[in-house]
Amino acid sequence: MVFFFDESRFGLHPSIGRCWARKGVRISAPVNPNYQNCYVYSGVSPFTGDAFSLFLPWVNTEMMNLYLAEMSAAFPDKEIMLIWDQAGWHKSNSLKVPDNIVLKSLPPYSPELNPVEKLWQWLKKHVCRNRLFAYVDDLMNTLAETLINLTPTRFMELCQGSYLLQ
Template identity: 45%
Template sequence: MNIFLEQMSQYLGPREAFLVMDCASWHKSKSLKVPKNIEIIYLPPYSPELNPVERLWLYVKQNILRNKIYDTIALLESALCKFITSLTYSTIKQLCYVSYLNDQQ
């Protein structure tokens, strides 16, 4: 996470940004080094409705992990990569779309 934040900070240069994240443990680690030009805003705990990608992860888990055993991490990684790269834009949009985040008032 620190590497990502540092690269994001370098990309931003003198600009500032807000980064919205869930409360995953690695997002709130005491060792997290947040650059001065990035402010982190945490989503409330247990609020998957505010994080539409959660439905995509659920879909991936249902299709790759449910009732399946992989003998090695490499086989799991291969299955995940194959599945994720086969997803169409339409499928991802359908899974992640939420009207309250997308509809113009």
């Protein structure tokens, strides 16, 4: 199985987007002044629509090891090629890679080659924009519910790039 992997930060400070309003009416939006956040670690196969995500408190080697162990356990009988960027914690000497996972790196500074970036854009635009979450748990529950309800076909639509088919 081929998975592309990335992590993204989601926080309580909302992303404000455009909306319709009557001419001359000034729009206001409530803002949560807290800067609490969580990180979503996701691996997506744009070819099959399989996905595996975890919510973790930080991005570091320890959390990356946890993700790799959980992904390996979720697909115990599968050989997984995990393609990811070259973040520092992806190249750490203390990274523990399970036997059924092979790691491959994307070229440096090329997020446009990682299809999971499209998933983050979609989540931030369609799930988080113009929404106020009082607590990080509310945000995580909303994101988790959305990810759970995405079908393999929808993951493929969101994450498949034409360059992957060539």
